[in-house]
Amino acid sequence: MAIAKSQLVKIIVAVLVLISSTAGAFWVGNNSADWKLTEMFTSEPEVEPVPVAKYYPLEKFVISIPGDKYPHYMLLEMSLKSHNPNMQTVLVESDALLRNTMMKMFSRKTFIELNSLDQLDSLQAEALILMIKVLSDNQLPSDIDEVLFTRMVIQ
Structure with missing residues (x-):
């Protein structure tokens, strides 16, 4: 009888070990699956892409520059750098304003001021x-992020 009891205890212990290991594996498997599902369905805030800078060339300017003996003329080509994707529309609408602003700015400069490369x-x-x-x-x-002079010729 003592042998039967010890075998019965061994069988019960083996069954309990088998059940507990199966339950443990099932629990770990379910929790990791929940974790993976949670990871898959939780949405991270979307990061908006940074707009790429674009360059918008303006039509060339011919500007009269006062000189000591006679007037000089300057040919100026420039581009504007911007990250705003709608800047082309703004520049078309404001072309006259921008051209007038540049004409006023450069007409106040002297030939000597403009002829120096250090002034760019x-x-x-x-x-x-x-x-x-x-x-x-x-x-x-x-x-507008930057103004670039792409060509500047003074005569």
Whole structure:
């Protein structure tokens, strides 16, 4: 009888071990599946892509520049850099304003000021400030990041 009891205890222990390991595996499997489903269905906030900068060339300018003996002429081609995808429309609408602003800015400069290559960065910065101001004053988007002079010829 003692042998039968010890075998019965061994069988019961083996069954309990088998049941507990099966239950444990089932629990871990279900929890990991829940975790995977939760991970799959929880939405992370979508990050909007940063707009790519675009360059918008303006029509060339021919500007009269005062000189000591006689007037000079400057041919200026420029482009505007912007991250605003709607900037092309704004530039078409405000073309006359921007051209007038650039004409005024450059007509106040002397031949010597403009003929110095060291002045390009400061002229571009000044043009940027003036363009942003004139667009803002006229309630237009002023999302210009940079003004680039692509060609500048002074005679």
